[in-house]
Every structure is written in C-alpha cells, then in structure tokens.
Amino acid sequence: MTTSSATVAPERAPRRRRGGSAHGKARHWGPGLLLLSPSLVLLAVFVYGLIGWTMKLSVSDQHNALPSQGFVGLKNFTALFTDDINDRFVHSLKNLLIFTVVFMVGALVMGVLWALLLERGIPGEGVFRAIYLFPMAVSFVASGVVWRWLMNSGTGDQAGGLNRIFADLHLGFLENPWWTDPHWGMAAMAVPAIWQLAGYVMALFLAGFRGIPAELREAAQMDGATTYRLYRHVLFPQLTPTALSVLIILGHMSMKMFDLIMSVSGAQWITEVPAVYVWQTLLTSDYAKAAAISIVLLLLVAIVIVPYLIYNNRVERRS
C-alpha cells in the first residue's frame, strides 16, 4: 500500500482532467476490477445480499415453518420492545450492556496497566509479554469450558473451582454465585473475556508507546516534567488512536458475544444476550423475530463501527 501510493499520486492529476479516452480508463482500472470481481460478487451475495434478505424477513410475519403471509412493517421490532414475554429482549440488552461495560473497562484497565509496567522496562519483558498475550490464542469455546468449571457457583461443601480455592484459603467471604447471580451475573461472565483480551490490549498499547519518538520524552524530561505529567500530557494524548482502535475492537466483539456465553452457561435466561436470543428463536422456527433481533444487533454494531470508519477515512485522506 505505502509503496504504491507514491507511484499512483502523480497519475491522479491527469486522470481528473475530463475527456481521457474511455478505452484508456478501462485499461487503467479494468484488470484490477477483474481481479476483484469474484470477491466483490461473493461479498455482494453472501454478505450484503443476505443482510438484505434478513431485513426483508424482519418485516414479514413468518413466525413458523409456514410460508410468509406478508409485510407487517416494523411490527416485529416494536413487539421486541413492548410485547415480549417477561420483557425478554430488553433483559437481553441489559445483560449485554453490563457485559460490555465490565468487559471493556476491565480489559482496558488491565491492558494499560500491563503495558505501562512493561513499558517501564522491567526485566524479562519478553516472557511477560508472551504470558499476557497467550490467552488470546485460546478459543472462546475452549476457555469457556474451563471457566465454566472455575466459576462453579456451588458454595460450602459443594464448592468447586474458584469458590473451592477461596474456601481452602480461608477466604470464604469471597465465595460467590458468579454468573448465576440474577442481577450482576453478567459481570462475572465478562471475567473470562477480560482474561482473554487484556493481553491483546496490552500489546496494542505497548506498540503505541514504542511508536512515540524518544525525543519527545527527552524534551519533556529536559523541561523538568514529572513522570506523571510526562504520561498525562505527553504520552497518553498520542495514544488516542490506539485507544480508539481498542474500544472499537473490544466493542464489536462484545456485542456479538455468543460462543463464550454458550460454553459457560448454555442458552438460558440469566445470561441471555441478543446473539443467544437469535439462536433460541431460530430453534423455534420464528424466523421473522430472529431476523428482527439480528437487524437490531447489526445496527448496534454499526453505531460503534461506522463513526470509526468515517474517522479513519478522514485521517487517511489527510495524510
């Protein structure tokens, strides 16, 4: 990308002039388009085509295996918020919110903390980096199964996993119901996710720190800035793009979270999030409702992703 931009830039000016021969133009972008076209067609059919199909389904009334009876407008969407038994959909959104907040804050705090420590140049940095990054290599399903055992909600004689460890260490007051807590269970569900991704956040921030020219630090130190002020006013402001990327990456992962929850708790009320609800609804052949939830989920992710893409485009154009 970077090497080609240098050669492309001078060509741009003549191309902007009107009246260049159509043949010449086609020769310019024809081969590229030809090479891209299979992937474009596949994307058009399997991504955008299917999104379109899902949208169509979400405004139909196909609530069972029978063929659709017709168009019902936004009824499926309003029903999700007003007419769902036990307010199940709102409940799943609430669960998702708790999960997302705890997961993002937790992963960010841990990641930044580790990055700071490693950035200060402690001995054996490479080893620590590998240790922290390693959980990311494990799939959510595999770690979910292990965390399912660790976060066993039994207490007292029936305690297992972490509760057992707490009990054996005479820290019985720390024993808790983990994800089975009706109000804050989703916070416990975020723990495995934090464990897996904090190392990744660390790696991103470490790269960010390393990308800051040493001259800036030296200049700040020459001017007599304290370590706190150095970080607060010189280093952290330069990490804004990193922080934004981290938030976007964690945010969209969190909203689509499915595999971790399915392997820790299985599909059930206490830990239900929209992605799991879609799955449950599909199993009962309620296609229109499943499609409506999917579209809401897509919109939620779009709210996070689209501003980022716009911002990114602007930054790229500027450079």
Next chain:
Amino acid sequence: MRFSKRAAVAAAGIAVALAASACGSGSGSGGKSSKDVEVFTWWADGGEKAGLDGLVAQFKTDCSQYNFVNGAVAGGAGSNAKQVLASRLQQGQPPDTFQAHAGAELTDYINAGQIEDLSSEYKQWGLDSAFPKGLIDNLTVNGKIYSVPSNIHRANVLWSNKTVLANAGITAPATTLPEFFTQLDTLKAKGVQTPLAVGKDWTQEMLFEAVLISDLGADKFTGLWNGKTSWTGSDVTQAINDYKKLLGYSNKDRDTFDWTDAEKLVMDGKAAYQLMGDWEAADLDTKGFKDYGYSVFPGNDKAYQWLADSFVLPKGAKNAEGTKCWLKTLGSAAGQKAFNTKKGSIPARTDANSADYPAYQQAAMADWKVDTPVPSCPHGSACSQGWQGAVASAQGKFSSDGDVEALQKALAAAAQQYAKK
C-alpha cells in the same frame, strides 16, 4: 486489501465446487428408485440407533419389496435435523417419512399442510383399538390423526437414592404433596443438603408440570394446553407457590446443571430425590448404579405424563405406499417390540408382552394400560416449539428471582400467543 487476488480465486473455486456439488446432489435424488423409503430421524447413535436398527430389521421382513434409506441427521438433540427438515419441506422435497414428537409439536406441520391425515390407516391397521383411548384423544387434531408413535416415555417419575432415604428413616416414597414436603423436611433435618436435585430450565419445567398435575388433577392439567383451563386461575397460583417451596429444597446451582448433573447428585448420595423422565432408568443402568428407587411423582396418582416419538406421512412423499408400509410396521406389535426393547422405552400398544422388557419398563407398561395419559410441554406432546421456548425462558427467570406473579403472567401470555397457532 492485498489478499484479494488469491483469496478471490480460492473463493471463486469454492463457489464453483459448491455449485457443482449442489447440482450433483440434485441429479442424485432425481435418479432415485421408487422402491426406496427415506426415513428421516435424529437417531444416529446409542440406544436410539439400536432401536432404529431393530425396527429396520422388522421392516425388511414385513416390507421386503421396499428399500430402507437411512436419512439420519446427527447432532444437537434433533435441532440440526429440524433445521434440515424445515428447509426440505419449504422446498417441497420432503423425505418419505420423518421423526417428530407426537402431539402438539406437530401443529406447525399440520397448519402448513405438510403432512397427511392417517385416520383411515389407523382404522385399517387396528391402531385405534391397540393404543389407549387417552393417547388417541391427545393425538387427534380436529378429528384427524397425523402420526404413528413408535414409543412412549414417562416424564413424571420421581427417582430416589434408596440408601439416603433409609438413613433418614423414610421407608416408602411419598404419595401426596404434603407428605412429600414432610419427607423433604426430614431429609434436611438429617443433614441431606439437597433433598431434591434439579437442573436447568427444561428440567424445572418438568418439575413444575408435575406439581401442576398434583394440584389441578389430570384433566384440568391437560386443559391448560388446549385452552379449556385458564392459566390465570388461583389453582395455578397455588401450584406455582408449591413449586417455589420445592425449589427451596433443591440445589442453588441448579441453573448450571443439566439433568445428568442432577442425576449425579442422587447417585453420589448428596441428593435424595430427582424428578426426571424414565430414560433415567436406562442411564442409571448404563452407569452401573443399582441403588435407585422410582415412583410416580407425589400426588400425580394415575396420571401418566407421556411423550413419544412418532412418524408421519409428508404431503408429496415420493413413495407414499412405501411410507405406509413403514408406518404399519412401526405401529405393529412386532415393530414396537423390536424398537422399544432396544431403546429403553415402552410400546404405545397396550397388548405388548411385558415379559420381553426389563424391570422398570414392566412396571411402566402396567401403568400405561390403566392410567390417564397427560401430555408434557418440554417434550413436545403438549405444546408447539415456540411455546416450549417461551416457557423454558420464563422458568429460567423464575429460578433466579422467584417472582410468582411474573411467572403466572408469562405462562398465561405464552398460552395466549401460541395456543391457537
């Protein structure tokens, strides 16, 4: 964006391969011989596969002019198979016959006009007199019967650890709810932490239905599912309260448990009782645990809460005559014996010879002849799939917050939403 060329070529290659394979399978089914009977099930391993094999052996003697084609789709306790089936039915490419839970779970197929009425075949094959009248009533939708059950399971069975009961001085399982509560108190006083082992949502629903049968009686309970009994009545409130009280004797981590985890509490002597379907007998036998007792749930008296697998004749089946021969074999005494002795369930027919079966099944068969059959929602005989999902979710919520009013409201709303569809 560097990936595009190679990835695109690879993707295009895959797309071509997919298209080719789709064409391939299309032409394959076109060239099918008219003697084939494709039987679509999710019985791919274990006792279920053994049962199917037994049935196929019988089919080969009874219907030697036809070929059995196994259309089993494995995985997900049937959920994979149901997805495949739904798309085949939508495309008008049904298998010659498919497996479905007997009863209300068939509603969707009936409403969609996807399966044929078998009432006249029932008369012709004498099934209307071989099956108990209560079962025939449950299977009949608007005067028509659409499926032939291959086996019967019982849902409302209370399993116990005999040693734990004996240590607490309990000599016989309770027969009424109040007596059951007294026993649970005794067990608790004797230091049994979990007198009653329970698992997650659908197992909770099974326990709740058993309490409903005790509090409402068999007829009113059946009425809950066909609209004759109201979900908002005070008797249902009473049942929910009784059920809540029962949950108080159960393991707090129930939502993390599957039925086999709850079963393990009983096997390990940590729990005294567990309510579960009678597939537990086969499972306990397989696991080599001999010290178990069984009885009907206290207060259920003569109610036999049944669930059954069944087979249907889809509209547009390529080999309808072959399917009828399969269904006839399935309903025959020989066919039911071949299947059930291997699967660990009991035959739907009342004229089966119980000497062919193990001890638990003999007792169940004796009850099946005289008891009142009542349906079960989590196992598809009482309600459609959508209704099952709504009820399981409501039970999961109740397990975490114990809100009696919310549960009753949710159950009533679910009945209103799904009953007439």
